Amino acid sequence: QVQLVESGGGLVQAGGSLRLSCAASGRTFGTLYMAWFRQAPRKERECVAFVSGSGTSTDYQNSVKGRFTISRDNAKNTVYLQMNSLEPEDTAVYYCAARNAWNPSYYLDDVYDYWGQGTQVTVSS
Secondary structure, eight states: OOEEEEEOOEEEETTOOEEEEEEEESSOGGGOEEEEEEEOTTSOOEEEEEEOSSSOOEEEOGGGTTTEEEEEETTTTEEEEEEOSOOGGGOEEEEEEEESSOOTTTTSGGGOSEEOOOEEEEEEO
């Protein structure tokens, strides 16, 4: 079992920045493929960023490319999402997700084995 705990959400003005953290426990962190998803009211959950176990491979949703950066510190069992130039459209609950093995459909939420409880990000205009 893997436990994931997100932190770092909050209220920020448009153009501002936030850094989300996701602390993992219960399994060798470096073997986990990690992603950040978000879900806005009345919308489906969507993947915003993905990182491989080693951290050498990342991918982003087009709408956040150039603004968001996913990274991980395997020594600290933590994955991060640095969010810059935030827009009101980024307002959502952000979730950390993990899976044990590679899956080419890493952008789909139903391939993930473990989820955090979510952290609210609100961007005011």
